[in-house]
Amino acid sequence: MKRLLSDKLAILALSILVTVMIMGLFAPFFSLHDPLEQNIAFKFAGMSWEYPLGTDHLGRCIYSRLIFGIRNTVFLAMLTMVCTIGIGVVVGVISGYYKGVVDEMMMRFCDVMLSFPSQVMILAIVGVLGVGIENIILANIVIKWTWYARMIRGMVAGYNYKNYVLYAKTIGKSDRFIISRHLLPNIFSEIIILATLDMGWVIINISTLSFLGLGIQPPFPEWGAMLSEAKNVLMSNPSQMMAPGVAILVVVASFNILGDALRDMLDVKGVVK
Amino acid sequence: MLEAKGIVKGYHESQGLFKKRHKAVLKGVSLHVKRGECVGLIGESGSGKSTLGKIILGIEKADEGTISFEGKSDKRAYEKEMSVVFQDYTSSINPRFRIKEVIAEALGKSIACAKEKRAYILSLLEEVGLNETFLERYAHELSGGQLQRVCIARAIATKPKFILLDEAVSSLDVSVQLQILELLKALKEKHNLSYLFITHDVMCVTYLCDRVIFFKEGECVESVDKIEDLKHISHPYSKSLLGAVEALEIPNFC
Ligand SMILES: Nc1ncnc2c1ncn2[C@@H]1O[C@H](COP(=O)(O)OP(=O)(O)OP(=O)(O)O)[C@@H](O)[C@H]1O
Ligand SMILES: [Mg+2]
Numbered sequence: 001m002k003r004l005l006s007d008k009l010a011i012l013a014l015s016i017l018v019t020v021m022i023m024g025l026f027a028p029f030f031s032l033h034d035p036l037e038q039n040i041a042f043k044f045a046g047m048s049w050e051y052p053l054g055t056d057h058l059g060r061c062i063y064s065r066l067i068f069g070i071r072n073t074v075f076l077a078m079l080t081m082v083c084t085i086g087i088g089v090v091v092g093v094i095s096g097y098y099k100g101v102v103d104e105m106m107m108r109f110c111d112v113m114l115s116f117p118s119q120v121m122i123l124a125i126v127g128v129l130g131v132g133i134e135n136i137i138l139a140n141i142v143i144k145w146t147w148y149a150r151m152i153r154g155m156v157a158g159y160n161y162k163n164y165v166l167y168a169k170t171i172g173k174s175d176r177f178i179i180s181r182h183l184l185p186n187i188f189s190e191i192i193i194l195a196t197l198d199m200g201w202v203i204i205n206i207s208t209l210s211f212l213g214l215g216i217q218p219p220f221p222e223w224g225a226m227l228s229e230a231k232n233v234l235m236s237n238p239s240q241m242m243a244p245g246v247a248i249l250v251v252v253a254s255f256n257i258l259g260d261a262l263r264d265m266l267d268v269k270g271v272v273k
Numbered sequence: 274m275l276e277a278k279g280i281v282k283g284y285h286e287s288q289g290l291f292k293k294r295h296k297a298v299l300k301g302v303s304l305h306v307k308r309g310e311c312v313g314l315i316g317e318s319g320s321g322k323s324t325l326g327k328i329i330l331g332i333e334k335a336d337e338g339t340i341s342f343e344g345k346s347d348k349r350a351y352e353k354e355m356s357v358v359f360q361d362y363t364s365s366i367n368p369r370f371r372i373k374e375v376i377a378e379a380l381g382k383s384i385a386c387a388k389e390k391r392a393y394i395l396s397l398l399e400e401v402g403l404n405e406t407f408l409e410r411y412a413h414e415l416s417g418g419q420l421q422r423v424c425i426a427r428a429i430a431t432k433p434k435f436i437l438l439d440e441a442v443s444s445l446d447v448s449v450q451l452q453i454l455e456l457l458k459a460l461k462e463k464h465n466l467s468y469l470f471i472t473h474d475v476m477c478v479t480y481l482c483d484r485v486i487f488f489k490e491g492e493c494v495e496s497v498d499k500i501e502d503l504k505h506i507s508h509p510y511s512k513s514l515l516g517a518v519e520a521l522e523i524p525n526f527c
Contacts, residue, residue, distance in 0.1 A: 163365040170330045171379060171431055172352035185369050
């Protein structure tokens, strides 16, 4: 923790993310307008006290849409991550701890899944299930969990041969005890790092698919969808791109910086005090 | 008390992408350890000593052969009577555990009262020459010798009858080695323990063991029933192991 605090950039990233999340949680409190409220008379308005970031082509407050967009963009990405890791941990731990035939079968299945190009698979799944954010999330989970299962299996297999695990097995400790006290706490930090580094990818993914019109449907605010709407007026009002573009950039960069910092921190010592 | 009969164990070794070759590690090993006895197992690196140890402990399954402990051959039935100390003390203790948690893990739920438990853990630490100040520490705050003492305390915490010492002193420096050996000897006398002492260092064997088995490439090549007879061994392999030590001529050890 101390090392993390001494890294100024990581602190900045962390505080940005915390601020963003608080704003997303209390969106109605931070926003100035209803994000769906249209006011055609004020379309493409510049910055003002009433509309801090101006208005879009339907006269909606961009600032308020950005704030409400946090819920869709960042929180849905986090939900995706939590589900992915949950499945990955269960499969990875079973595979890595019990080994044998189950392990062999699961890992071959993962190999098959991993050999498909992920973006194409996502598009295929959305194509089959239909457009909508639920399907985007589902597709993301289906694509990602195999990768996590493999990573986690590798970690578990490594800890499986640590002497303290061998000792616990010798004196007949239950599998539940060994998994919950020895294995999970040790792989947890590594999982957090992977997840943080991967959050950026998921956010971009959800935004990209919304940009293409496959995810969040208008009029609901989502950063990728906002970019998509802005692109229609790219020539006449290029500044429309700014707000959602910068928001995605800053949040994704923050997650990556934080992930890097966490990795540096935990790699060196490997021991959490 | 402990009896291993005809243990055979092999591993599949992958060669290239698809070919797998069976590699025999243990080729029909039999040995027995009596109550209160210390048996030394000497052999060169890679001869399968640790593998045999793991099979005796029940962590790995033998391909053939049986392990029986006081007549019982089911691991569940005798696992409470066995314990182990490994060579690599750094990975023997979970870095996230405090020392008291390490020993509490071994105790499990056998002592319900927290105060009683703490007192027992403390008495164990004192038995291995540590004190109260170590209770709250983590593994990385201890020296190698201290860690190995904690491992020994943990091993005797369950009141086992048999302890496997897999090169328990090999990675310590000589003066600490001697202290740990003395400690092991004292504990053995006090609790009437049996040891299987795996090592490749003949010196330690002469200090601690009653009997010695020479181990080579998965087979017992020679056994010496009285430690005093160690000079009269006949097999060239055991001689070469002893000779290697004499050639070093470490002055007045032990
Ligand atoms: N899980 C495994 N898979 C494949 N081969 C293994 C495995 N464990 C051990 N072996 C092989 O078995 C042989 C014996 O290993 P073992 O660890 O028992 O040797 P050892 O006598 O304890 O050596 P050392 O004195 O160096 O500890 C080695 O050749 C090793 O490569
Ligand atoms: Mg070994």
